[in-house]
Amino acid sequence: MQKLADGGFLAVTAYQGDTPLATLVPGVEPLELLPVDASLTTAYRLSRFAYLHRTKRQMLIEIPTTSAYVEIHDPRVAAVAAGLAFDQTPVALAASSGLSVAGVREVLGLMRSIGIVVPVLRGLEFEPAVRSLIDWAEREALPSGFTNSGLVVGLDKIPVADADTSFHLIFELHHDGSRQVDISVCLPYSGDGTTGDRALLGPTGFYEFDVVDGVQSLMGVFVHLVPPTEPLEQAAQVQRLDQALRALGTECRIRGNVDAVALVEGIGLPGMLAVLPGREDAVRMLFSIFDLTTLSLARAILAAAGLPEASLSHFAAIEPLIGGLAPLRIALDLTETGLGSRIGFEVFSPQAIEMLAGVMENLGVDPKMQASVLIATSEPPKKRTVYQLNPDGSATDIPIANQSIDLLHIKIGLERNGEVVVKTYSYAGNKPLNEVGKSVEDADIPMSWEFHDLLFHTKTRYGRVRGKLGGTARFTVMPHPAEPSTQPAPGDILLPKVDISAVIAADPPFGQVLEGRTSIRSWDGPELPVGQLAELLARVMHLIPRSDEMLGEIFERSGRVYPSGGGLYEIDIVLFANRVAGLAPGAYLYRQGSHSLGALNGDKAKQDKVVFGASEATGGGMSRPQSLLVLAARFPDIATKYEGIAYSLMLKHVGVMMATIQYSAAAMGLGSVALGTGDSDAFALATGLDYYTHGSIGEIAISPLD
Structure with missing residues (x-):
């Protein structure tokens, strides 16, 4: 027990x-x-x-x-x-x-x-979270084979007094046998060019320190270049980049540097800049490479700049790493007269990193370096939560931060002599939870989740549901008859007959229909002919003979052109006619078996409200659609069979019906637009249908094209 x-x-x-x-x-x-x-x-x-x-x-x-x-x-x-x-x-x-x-x-x-x-979080100092992250990183950030002895000394000297919520550490691991580890620290950057509406540089800087035997030396400061708010001409791009370089305090410039100008004009502005004190190639630029075309263009520009062919010949081996949500970055050095000879590729995409073994093999990377790199990239991520301490040293249940250590990216360096050096970069960061009045829940679950959305999502999918989901048939009540009657009801309006085979045969190819479909919200054109409306309803709702086999026995039934869970087809179409030639304004229930319309005698004012709802839902002003198709679900029909997912299934059915209606309308040359919401109470009063047994769950406006 x-x-x-x-x-x-x-x-x-x-x-x-x-x-x-x-x-x-x-x-x-x-x-x-x-x-x-x-x-x-x-x-x-x-x-x-x-x-x-x-x-x-x-x-x-x-x-x-x-x-x-x-x-x-x-x-x-x-x-x-x-x-x-x-x-x-x-x-x-x-x-x-x-x-x-x-x-x-x-x-x-x-x-x-x-x-x-x-x-609920109370006001906390951020420094304790920073210190705890540093202490944890000292013990956990390095993979097998790397020592933290010099690292500890280096971390102890990190200036954390000015750290803010962006604080994190990056560890650069050298796999050349030296086992050297360099440190980058993300801290606020407040140099020139970081303030005002026309800021050129981002507010955080990545301060990279070389650490040898515990002795730190600042290698450089990496800063994001703020992207322009609108596209720039090539000359303006060069000017903007020179302004950023001036703000960083370097003498290097793009203008007058032919190779650098060609690079910016060819592949755009860099995403980051770094000042490298004491080096001839005093500025590092990092450009995003989104596709093979950009990579090929960069290679041609670098070749024209005279970079060693021994390095450029490796570009072909890099090609498999291109693509994905996280683009490859190329690191290039800028000198006062041209470009530096070293090239680096930074790989962030997890899918690309999984291909690293084969790429390193093709690049001719030293086998021992390959083995060390693969050990580092296979390290599992580490996560923990740190908590506020009481004065006596005991932990409270109030968290300060969620912390994580994980692989950030790998860098493939192409040296001037053709040698290839691979480094890995690990990330140690805080997700701070110290905003006064916030709860842990606010940090874990995006505020975009509303109560009803999350409840509906979790209750209609396995994982957090205790009961059954699916076709349990928990009620003995029989659903609505599966086979619609071909006999019109007394007083029905018979619609013009439609030869489905003939109209489908004259349709444009389905691919063209898919490409040509668009939402039409303009309703100021002519009336919609009742014949076209009849054809659209028939296309969507006509009965198709189907047969199912169960235990060796064949069962005949009627299907539709769209799928429906359990073959129940619990959704009817209610037509609200506003300006339909040959049909009086009002609400009508479409009976697909008899291809007829049955008038619904509800509140006329509410009928107008339902139609006007289309204007409200689409921002159409005072204009109203010629016709509105409301999808009305017979709720008990599907809920008697499906437990826990009935409404979820009905919404899926609304989706496939809306798609079927819109594609059919597009094939006929009619306009359509699906509405995001509607008024179910107004619908019930406008039609006389019961809110709980035959209610509206979707709307789509239909109109002729001008």
């Missing part, structure tokens, strides 16, 4: 005396954090994703980030949850709920372990 408890598989109950208050119930996965009584002095807040609801005779508080939940046994726990709308300590919550402080701490411990409540 103890092993089960330690592994997070057993429920845990909080008590006040002999009275059970609440129980933490594990979900499909064991608890990651075992409950620990909440800190007495920490303020807590209810997660913005937590929700309280009744299920049968239980009262549960849940959160969509986990399948575990807390069952409430005592109403005073609900008072605690209500109090957590504000940042509260256990002492304050005890006073407002009637529970003891000890009872509140136990309850908060249960909720804290699965994120229902989160500690």
Whole structure:
């Protein structure tokens, strides 16, 4: 039992005396954090994703980030949850709920372990997080074979007094047998050119130190070049780069340097610049190489500049590393008269780094260097969270920062004699959590996630769901008849017949339809002929004979041109006619079996509101579409078969229907635009259809092209 408890598989109950208050119930996965009584002095807040609801005779508080939940046994726990709308300590919550402080701490411990409540951060100094990162990096940043003896001395001399939230360390590992490790530190950079609306240089600098036997020497400062707000002519690019070089305090310039001008005119502005004190090639430029064309152009420019063919001949071996979201960077040195002879390629893409073994082989890299590099690139990433300390040295449950150590990139250096040297760069950084009033949840989950979106997402996909998902057929109620009747209902309007085979045969190729489809929001043109509307409805909704085989028996059924879960086709089309030639304005239910329209006698004012909603949804002003197709779902039809995913499936069906409608409209030369939202209450009143059994879940406007 103890092993089960330690592994997070057993429920845990909080008590006040002999009275059970609440129980933490594990979900499909064991608890990651075992409950620990909440800190007495920490303020807590209810997660913005937590929700309280009744299920049968239980009262549960849940959160969509986990399948575990807390069952409430005592109403005073609900008072605690209500109090957590504000940042509260256990002492304050005890006073407002009637529970003891000890009872509140136990309850908060249960909720804290699965994120229902989160500690709220108070003002913290950033330096402790920086120091802890440095201490951790001393022990953990270097792979096997590298010693941290000189590194420790070098790190101790890093100036951290001015560090801000951008602070991180980069370790440059030499694999030439020297086992040398150099350090780059990201610190605020406040030199010339970093302020104002026309800032040229970024606000952070990467200070690179060579460390030999614990002795530091500043190798250079790397600074991002702020990209221009709009495209620049070639002469303006050269001027901007010279202004940045002047701000960095170097005598090197682009103008007048023929090779450098050709480089900028050919492949654009560099993304970063570095001043290299005491070197002839006093400035390093880093350019992004997005594709093979840019690489080939760079090679031609460097060849014309007289760089050694021994280096340029290796460009072909670099080609497999091009592409991906993280572009390759080429590092080139600028002198007062031309370009330096050394070339470096920085590789960031994980997919490209996976190909490094073959590339190094083709480049002729020393086998021992290859082996050392591959050991470094195979190091798994390291992550941890550091916490605020109490005055007595004990840890609180308030985190200072999430910290990580991982491979940043590799650099392939092409020396002037043709030798190839490969270095690896490891990153050690903080994700600070010290903003006053923020919670850990704010740092972990993007603010763009809204409560209902995350709840819907997690409850309709496996991973955090305790119950069943899918075709459980949990109800005995029979769904709507699968075969639509071919008999029109009394009073129906018969639409013009459509020869589907003939109209499809005259369509343009499907590829052209896909390419030509576009959203049309202009509705000031002529009326939409009822014949075209009838053709569009028939194209989308006409019945297609299908057959299924089950246990050796053949079953006949009717399908459609679009897929539907379980073959239920639970979505109907309700037509709102506004300006349709040959059809009175109003709302109509389309019956695909009889190819007819049944008038819906709802509130006329609400019908106008539904149509006008298309203008509101598309920013169309006072203009209204000639017709609006509203997709109305027979909710019980699909929910009686599919458990947990019924609404999710209906939205998927809306998507495929909208695509089918729009592509069909494009093939016919009609305009269409899918709407992002609609008014389901207005639809129910406009049609007389029940909100809960036949409600609207999608809209698409149809109009003739001018």
